[in-house]
Amino acid sequence: MPSLPEAVTVRAAAKVNLELLVGPRDASGYHALATVFQAVSLYDDVTVRRARRCSLTVAGRDAEHVPTDESNLAWRAVIAVGEGHPEAGPVAISIAKDIPVAGGMAGGSADGAAALVAADALWGVGLSRTELHRLAAGLGADVPFSVLGGTAIGTGRGDELAPAMARGSYHWVFAFSDEGLSTPRVFAELDRLRAERGEDVSAPAQQQPEPEVSTAMMTALLSGDAEAVGQAMHNDLQEAALSLQPRLVDTLAIGQECGALGGIVSGSGPTCAFLAASHEHALDLAVALTASGVASDVRRAQGPVPGARLIHPGKEQ
Numbered sequence: 001m002p003s004l005p006e007a008v009t010v011r012a013a014a015k016v017n018l019e020l021l022v023g024p025r026d027a028s029g030y031h032a033l034a035t036v037f038q039a040v041s042l043y044d045d046v047t048v049r050r051a052r053r054c055s056l057t058v059a060g061r062d063a064e065h066v067p068t069d070e071s072n073l074a075w076r077a078v079i080a081v082g083e084g085h086p087e088a089g090p091v092a093i094s095i096a097k098d099i100p101v102a103g104g105m106a107g108g109s110a111d112g113a114a115a116l117v118a119a120d121a122l123w124g125v126g127l128s129r130t131e132l133h134r135l136a137a138g139l140g141a142d143v144p145f146s147v148l149g150g151t152a153i154g155t156g157r158g159d160e161l162a163p164a165m166a167r168g169s170y171h172w173v174f175a176f177s178d179e180g181l182s183t184p185r186v187f188a189e190l191d192r193l194r195a196e197r198g199e200d201v202s203a204p205a206q207q208q209p210e211p212e213v214s215t216a217m218m219t220a221l222l223s224g225d226a227e228a229v230g231q232a233m234h235n236d237l238q239e240a241a242l243s244l245q246p247r248l249v250d251t252l253a254i255g256q257e258c259g260a261l262g263g264i265v266s267g268s269g270p271t272c273a274f275l276a277a278s279h280e281h282a283l284d285l286a287v288a289l290t291a292s293g294v295a296s297d298v299r300r301a302q303g304p305v306p307g308a309r310l311i312h313p314g315k316e317q
């Protein structure tokens, strides 16, 4: 049997929701979702190393906003994998972040997913796909998708996944904001706006139709038609994110002026996601967004990319 590694590094991608439909709040306070996720090439790397005592360090983008205690999703992931496993021991976790924190791109979920896969490899646990999914869903609704990657449909709380029939590669431009948005706060704002319009925000789930992703989006993905994907892009959380950060309206307007095929707030925001027609168009869009000064940072990425994957077998030392 090959010896177990001293350290393992796993890379996990950010996500964008091409479509995000939000049903009313149920009795437990959650909203039924229907979403199309796509994993994009912005990554966090999580290294898990055998150590005398447990620790967690974070470096990179927004590192100062990430908790370094047991509330960190990567820490919780390592504990979840180690439970009942004889090989498990203390580890030093280090996270290299490139995904914005509280940016609506599932950065914390990516770290949780990466840490699950890393701890599994470090200790030779051999988790089955089903077990990995169960542990991921226990950490958070977006974690199963961060494990899976690609393009997928999420229902329930976003954690019931089915791979989407999707062709093609997509060119994305992301405009980051220097101030994050808390996901629960954005959902609460959506409820408030819906109530203001006289909509029933907390009707029993059985009396409400389940949200469903649109045929337009599924057809566009199936044919790999970026223009049609752009037109079908939609996010029910966008109005709430714009209400909490009104300057995002300007960011979206600039993307539209520069001919983005589609432009929406990503997930719960405040990152804005723009779909470009080509590599060159993405470069032009990125330059225009940067020059306008509306965003704190602008990044290009490709999608879809794989989910959490081992990038370092940790055979050194």
Ligand code: ATP
Pocket: 065, 066, 067, 071, 072, 073, 074, 095, 100, 101, 102, 103, 104, 105, 106, 107, 108, 109, 111, 112, 142, 181, 183, 267, 268, 269
């Ligand atoms: P989502 O798109 O899944 O709604 P998000 O991208 O908007 O999430 P995250 O970056 O995942 O937001 O961070 C949300 C909060 O989670 C942070 O404010 C932080 O307190 C907490 N958190 C816990 N673990 C992590 C982690 N490893 N990285 C970043 N944030 C973390």
